[in-house]
Amino acid sequence: MSTLGRAELEALIEEAMVDAYGGYEQRTGLFTMLEEHLDVPFTTALLGVEVTVRGVDLTPDGRIVALCSRGRVRRSIGILDLPLPSPAPEGVEWIEAYRHWAG
Template sequence: MIEEATVDAYTEDEQSTGLFTLLEEHPASPFTTAVPGVEAIVRGIDLAPDGRIVAMCTGGRVRRSVGILELSLPSPAPEGAEWIEAYRHWAG
């Protein structure tokens, strides 16, 4: 999966963008998870200005972004979550 996402990507930024693109194409959202202090619904993903891939979450009236690396996945994991795991593996 990582190889598919990073083909022709030579820098870390290009590889991250390739993984982000496939995360967008194979969405795992929406799904419910726990974000510190609140149950939240992951509505989608985005690329933060600093280059991190983040999950866009809502919980009640609160909206926040949580780094994909810090996001806990529910059990069973939603369809498409394998791309989140591939990104985590790539990120080390």
């Protein structure tokens, strides 16, 4: 659940998408803001297991994913499906903005 209001989320989206044309460029703008502002690493729980989110990536098929690890195991989880910890890391508003944009 977003801690930001609709107007705040839409202002972030607009900031990320300056001069962006089409869905791919819009997603890339949001990815860039996530990459620049999300404070990583942070820990969260996936299916009851604690993992470390070490960064974000943009996949060749255009999805934004969180790069997660636990020990030597590495997995990419779609940012839309990533459970956020409490307290949330700095820059989490960009995840919220992406989720709002993605609908």
